[in-house]
Amino acid sequence: MKVLVAVKRVVDHNVKVRVKADNTGVELANVKMSMNPFCEIGVEEAIRLKEKGIATEVVAVCVGPTAAQEQLRTALALGADRAILVETDAELGSLAVAKILKAVADQEQPQLILLGKQAIDSDNNQTGQMLGALTGFAQGTFASKVEVDGDTVSVTREIDGGFQTVALKLPAIVTTDLRLNEPRYAKLPDIMKAKRKPLETQTPDALGVSVGSTLKTLKVEAPAQRSAGIKVKDVAELVDKLKNEAKVI
Template sequence: MKILVPVKRVLDYNVKVRVKADQSGVDLANVKMSMNPFDEIAVEEAVRLKEKGIATEIVAVSIGPAQAKDTIITALTIGADRGILIQTDQDIEPLAVAKLLKAVAEAEQPDLIIMGKQAIDGDNNATGQMLSTLLDWPQATFASKVVVENGEAHVTREVDGGLQTLGVKLPAVITTDLRLNEPRYASLPNIMKAKKKPLEIKAITDYAVDVVPRLKVLKVTEPPKRTAGIKVADAAELVANLKSAGVL
C-alpha cells in the first residue's frame, strides 16, 4: 500500500508572528520555519502504518519555495521513502493546493492520503476536504485514531457528543488531529539516511492546473491587545460589573 503525505513549510509555532510594516502580510524574513505540526503527525502515522507492515511506500509532497526542500527532508528523516517538491514562490491558495495534490495523486496512484487537518499559518482547514471532493474519494477528518485493515480505514474522530468512528473504503483521504500521535525525534542515523533518499523537484507548469489566485488580501493586522482583568470582592459585584458592561 502506498501512502501520500502532503507537508507544508510554515512559520515555526514557537516564533512570535510579526506583521509587515505595509500590512501586506506576515513577515517571514530571518525567522525559523518548520513543518506544519499537523502534517508532522500525518507523516508519523504513515510511518507507523509502514512499521506494522500495512504500508509499503510513503511519498511526501510539498508545494512551496526552494527552502521547502528542508521540510521534505524532515519527512524523509521521520521515515518517508521519497519526496516530491512542487517548487514555486507564489502563495498558493487551498483550492489550488488541492488541485495540484489531485494531479500528484493521479500520477502516484496512492491507496491512502494522510494529511494535516489544517496549516497553522492560513488556518483554513479546507484542503483535505477539497482534495477528497476533486478525487471523488471518501474522507475522514480530524482523526484521533486510525486502523487500516481489509482495504478499509476505521477512523475515530472527536465530535461534540464524544467519539465517532467512521469506516471508509480505500483509496481515501484522512486528515489528522493533534491527539492522533506524538511524532518521533529525528535521530542522527535517520538524518544521514534522509539525505540519500530520492527527492524530485517539479514545477507548477508540469501540471495542467489552474492556480490563479481567487482571493485578495486587503490588509493584515495584529489582533488587539487584551485589556487587563479586574478582581471583584464577591458575586454581587461581578453581576453589577457585567450589567454595567452590557453583558447581562
Template sequence: MKILVCVKRVVDYNVKIRVKPDGTGVDLTNVKMSMNPFDEIAVEEAIRQKEKGGVEEIVAVSIGPAQAQETLRTALAMGADRGVLVKAEGVVEPLAVAKILKGVVEAEAPDLVILGKQAIDDDCNQTGQMLAGLLGWSQGTFASRLELADGRADVTREVDGGLQTVELKLPAIVTTDLRLNEPRYASLPNIMKAKKKPLEEKSPADYGVDIAPRLEVLKTVEPEKRKAGIRVGSVDELIGKLKTEAGVL
C-alpha cells in the same frame, strides 16, 4: 499499499508573528520555519502504519518554495521513503493546493492520502476536503485513531458531540487531529540517510494547475492587545459589572 503524506512549510509554532509595518502581510525576515505540526502527525501516522506491516512505500509531497526541501528532508528523516516538491512561490490557496495534489495522486496512485487537518499559518482546514471532492474519494477528517485492514480504513474522528467512527473503503483521504499520535524526533543517522533519499521536483504547470490567487488580501493587522483586568471586592460587584458594563448577563 502506498501512502501519500502531505507536508507544508510554515512559520514555527514557537515564533511570535510580526506584521509588516505597511500591513501587506507577515514579516518572514529571519523567521524560523518548520513543518506544520498537524502534518508531522500525518507523517508519524504513515510511518506507524508501515511499521505494522502492509505498507510498502511512503511518499512525502510538499508545495512551496525551494526551501520546502528542508521540510521534505525532515519527513524523509522521520521515515518517509521519497519526496516530491512542487515548486511554487508566493501564497498558494487551498483549492490550488488540492488541484496540484490531485495531479500528484493520479501520478503516484496511492491507496491512502494522509494530511494535517489544517495549517497553522492560515488555519483554512479546506485542502483535505477539497482533495476528496476532486478525486471522488471517501474521507475521514479530524482523525484521532486510524486502523487499516482488508482494503478499508476505520477512522475514529473527533466531532462536537464526542467521537464518531467511520469505515472508509480505500482509496481514501484522512486528515489528522492532535490526539492521533505524538511525532517522533528524527535521529542523527536517519537525518544523514535522508540526504540520499530521492527527492523529485515538479511545477504546478506539470499538473496543469493555475495557482494565481483568487482572493486579494487588502490589509493585515495584529489583533488588539488584551486590556488589563480589574479586581472587584465582592460577588455582587462582579455580577453588577457583568450586567452593566460587559452586558453578558
C-alpha cells in the same frame, strides 16, 4: 500499500508572528520555519503504518518554495521513503493546493492520502475536503484513530458530540487531528540518511495545474491589544460590574 502524505512549510509554532509594516502579510524574513504540526502527525501515522507492515512506501509531498526542501528532508529523516516538492513561490489558496495534490496523486496512485486537518498559518481546514471532492475518494476528517484492514480503513473522528467511526473503502483521504499520535523526533543518523534519499522537484505547470488565485488579500492586521483585567473584592462587586459596566447581565 502506498501512502502519500502532504506536508506544509509554516512559521514555527514557537515563534511570535509579526505583521509586516505595510500590512500586506506576515513577516517571514529571518523567521524560523518548520513543518506544520498537524502534518507532522500525518507523517508519524504513515511511518507507523509502514512499521506495522501495512504500508510498503511512504511518499511525502510539499507545495512551496525551494526552501521547503528542508521540511521534506525532515519527513525523510522521520522515515518517509522519498519526497516530491512542487516548487512555486506563489501564495496559494486551498483549492490550488488541492488541485496540485490531485495531480500528484494521479501520478503516484496512492491507496491512502494523509493530510493535517489544517495549517497553523492560514488555519482554513479546507484542503483535505477539497482534495476529496476533486479525486472522488472517500474521506475521514479529524481522525483520532486510524486502522487499516485489507481494502478498508476505519477512521475514528472527533465530532461535536463525541466520536464517530466511519469505514472507508480504499483509496481514501484522511485528515489528522491532534490526538491521533505523538510525532517522534528525528535521530541524527536518520537525518544524515535523509540527505541521500530521493527528492524530486516538479512545477505546477508541469503537472498541468494553474495556480492563479481568485482571492486577494486586502490587509493583514495584528489583533487589538486586550485591556488588563481587574480584581474585585467580592461577588456583589463582580455582579455590579457585569451589570452596569460590561452590561452582559
